[in-house]
Amino acid sequence: MIQSTSKKTVQYDDKWGITTDKTSLFLGLLALITLPLLVQTNDYILQVFTHALLLASLALAWNFLGISGSISLGHAAFFGVGAYGSALLSLEQGLSPWLTIPMAGLFATGLGLMVGLICLRLRGAYFALATLAFVEIPRVITDNWDALTRGSLGLVGISGLPTLRMGAWHVDFGSSITASYYLVFAYFVILLGLVTFVFRSNMGLALQAIREEEIAAEAVGIHVNRYRLLSLLMSAFFTGVSGACYAHLVRYIEPGLVYGLHFSAVPMIFAICGGRFTILGPAVAALVLYPVDQFIFHPLLPAGHEFLYGAVLILTMLFMPNGFWGRLRNA
């Protein structure tokens, strides 16, 4: 909230929590870098954290849109298109994932443009409902276009994460879990840097102004729809890239999985629980909640362990509407 108390004004530079959170950011990244060394013998832990980092990237991508106050319940559409786009290009055309992953992001951006044309005139609740409905369209098309997508059978044998070559030196990211972990980690760090940059730029301020009071924002000369579309497209692009990474990481996708409610719900839940008006919040929530779910609730309750996400979302909405990271920083 923009308030005019002197305390808030002094804190203005810390708006996004990056300065105050520098220590926690540093420690967090350090822990993530050293994690593979600490758990060398345990592939499962590393696998969970690879997924947690991917979901954290997904939540960051979601939050490009979330910062403007819009809530999307349909990001699985971009995720699925990204996953299918990259998987099909590499399977059918034999292209390297280095090429197909960004292309998948572009496919998702195209879809984002369509969503933008239909939904950007909508606000608040109606935007959320429209995105909720929109997922069904790419899902049903993917499900039925047997000739291209092999329908509901899904795609198997997707190539793993690519190899990076520089002269004689090369590293194969698909070869081991540790290597894929570092690739996803690199993607996460790049995205985090980009999110920080965007959120602290004029665009971030504009999006925040739109969230607080759209009419006032328009009155001071912010192109509301242009910025909303831009944030939607960026969100779609990186969600698509995350979907593509997921496809090459897991190497098996099917429509019900990648277009499922799960991938719409999870980034939204992480962003809201972490604090959708903060930079780090969504990522922290993903890196905490997903491992908690996998290490504690999954062994206890193999069926229905995801009730954790529902419960956390309800508690956040009732008691901490700004998310726990937002709460921590204001405390």
Add this chain to the structure above:
Amino acid sequence: MWTTILVSGISLGSFYVLVALGFALIFGVTRNFNLAHGELLVLAGYSAYWLWKAWAFPFVLTFPFAILVILLICLGLQRLFSRLRDPIELNSIVLSFGVAILIQNSMLFCFSGDYRLIRIPILNQGFHIPGFYISYGQLTLFFLSLIILGILYVLMYRTYLGKALRATIQEKDAAALAGINVTAMGTLAFCIGAVLIGLAGPLYGCIHYLYPSTGHEATLVAITITIFAGVGRLGSIILAGWILGLAESFTVVLCGASWREMVSAVLLLTLLAFRPHGILGKGEG
């Protein structure tokens, strides 16, 4: 063939009317979008299934139990919703999305992911009228939706209570100024909504396989019909339900069953694209 499509479309539409009524009423009076609506329906279906299968209850007697279960949950839900801050509509979507995940996973835990169906043989029997065939199930759905709409009509338009409900739907603040207990009206709407869900749920289990994640589709149907019909218009709801039902039957015949799931989504998006401020149509949506 066309008459068959017509009959199945109308009966499906009548069922959708039953599915949507509770959602529309709760939304109209309290402005809460209850995205857990479909999950509640499936839960009602599961509780009926459980009674019918494990305790060999006659199917008709499962309704009171299902209604009771949903009533209790809805009253709790209303407590949650009433604690939300502005913007109520958006926050209720997020909150009820969490509730939906919670219920879905509880059902997965209690009833597993297997497909269940309440088989009532008599509903699949039927009779021929020259040209087409009607099953008793289709007739039941058709008349049941009409009867329930009739009861709701009498309640809403012929009683003092209904007048208060309609006033709350139209203008909450003005209704409160006129001395209507708006909070009580909200509770009442949740109760009536719960009864409607408890009636529709077991029927859902008869004509549709029950599995934990199927509620999402019913939620989408309810949203589409509510937005199509507008708030507090019972006649439009039945029209919207029939149109959706017919559109789905035609899609199944013309394009194949797997395209059906897209119909309500496309319809909803079209509606929203042309009425961007939603059903209320004036000013901010």
